Amino acid sequence: MPRMSGRPFVKMNGCGNDFVVVDALSRPFAPDAEQVRALSDRRTGQGFDQLIAIEPSRPEQPTADAFMRVWNADGGAVQTCGNALRCIGWMLMEASGTDSVVIDTLGGPTVARRAGPDRITVDMGPPRLDWTQIPLSEEMDTRGIELQIGPIDAPLIHTPGAVSMGNPHVVFFTDRLDDAFVTGSGSLIEHHPLFPEGVNVGFAHVLAPDRIRLRVWERGAGLTKACGTGACAALVAAHRRGLTGRRATVVVDGGELDIDWDETTGHVLMTGPVEVERTGTLSVYAISGGIPARR
Numbered sequence: 001m002p003r004m005s006g007r008p009f010v011k012m013n014g015c016g017n018d019f020v021v022v023d024a025l026s027r028p029f030a031p032d033a034e035q036v037r038a039l040s041d042r043r044t045g046q047g048f049d050q051l052i053a054i055e056p057s058r059p060e061q062p063t064a065d066a067f068m069r070v071w072n073a074d075g076g077a078v079q080t081c082g083n084a085l086r087c088i089g090w091m092l093m094e095a096s097g098t099d100s101v102v103i104d105t106l107g108g109p110t111v112a113r114r115a116g117p118d119r120i121t122v123d124m125g126p127p128r129l130d131w132t133q134i135p136l137s138e139e140m141d142t143r144g145i146e147l148q149i150g151p152i153d154a155p156l157i158h159t160p161g162a163v164s165m166g167n168p169h170v171v172f173f174t175d176r177l178d179d180a181f182v183t184g185s186g187s188l189i190e191h192h193p194l195f196p197e198g199v200n201v202g203f204a205h206v207l208a209p210d211r212i213r214l215r216v217w218e219r220g221a222g223l224t225k226a227c228g229t230g231a232c233a234a235l236v237a238a239h240r241r242g243l244t245g246r247r248a249t250v251v252v253d254g255g256e257l258d259i260d261w262d263e264t265t266g267h268v269l270m271t272g273p274v275e276v277e278r279t280g281t282l283s284v285y286a287i288s289g290g291i292p293a294r295r
């Protein structure tokens with residue numbers, strides 16, 4: 001892996017959703033899908049849910065402090081990542097000594113602000129709710145789309161909400177959150193033809209009007225410990241169904257996220273922790289002949 005090995009990185013996570021972060025502000029970083037997959041391997045690579053590059057802002061968003069590029073563990077480049085936006089926001093604020101930064105993504109610009117020690121609030125912008133914005137392959141009411149899992153006459157789960165936070169989400173309301181059900185159902189739906197760009201699949205159990213337990217089978221990464229955009233999508237979908245207010249604590253495997261669908265701006269604010277795990281240099285190992293060989 002001549003172009004990647006030796007590149008410094010920072011390993012971070014937000015509620016356990018973990019990232020390898022590369023600084024590409026002054027030196028381009030353009031791994032191909034195969035290299036991303038190799039780096040994502042938790043045995044022979046660095047291991048991560050998403051790979052993140054911090055790049056100079058794009059001409060389309062000159063007021064942004066930086067552009068955040070996201071790859072899923074499966075090698076696919078995607079629009080955005082909520083938990084990573086908190087981590088990158090924290091890094092940029094630490095570096096600049098400011099209390100807020102604008103981070104542009106393929107899913108649109110966002111604003112990150114300090115919310116306490118190692119806690120960041122990200123204004124994720126407005127949810128996109130039209131079927132063409134999810135996107136879906138046919139016109140449907142995104143408050144409850146025609147989709148189900150299980151026998152036609154006795155579905156196990158059905159009529160999920162559909163929301164885009166710059167990336168596509170479908171949210172089922174159910175109390176079945178065990179690994180087998182989430183993994184089995186999520187992997188079935190992730191590439192369903194109703195979602196031309198694939199989809200992140202949320203399983204939300206509404207515990208109270210201000211509290212949701214959520215697990216997410218992520219597009220391109222599988223079952224993760226947390227999904228920031230998924231938590232935003234779950235709150236928006238729940239409120240649209242009259243199941244919660246406009247604010248809720250979303251309890252994910254790796255912690256809690258506070259989500260607020262602001263009535264005045266229509267924007268979704270996500271607040272949660274950031275954690276630095278370690279630093280290192282990119283490399284992958286090929287096990288050839290039983291002897292690890294650095295490439």
Ligand SMILES: N[C@H](CCC[C@H](N)C(=O)O)C(=O)O
Binds near residue numbers: 050072083167168218
């Ligand atoms: N799997 C997502 C990207 C990462 C989203 C998630 N990790 C988050 O914190 O928002 C997608 O393909 O759209």
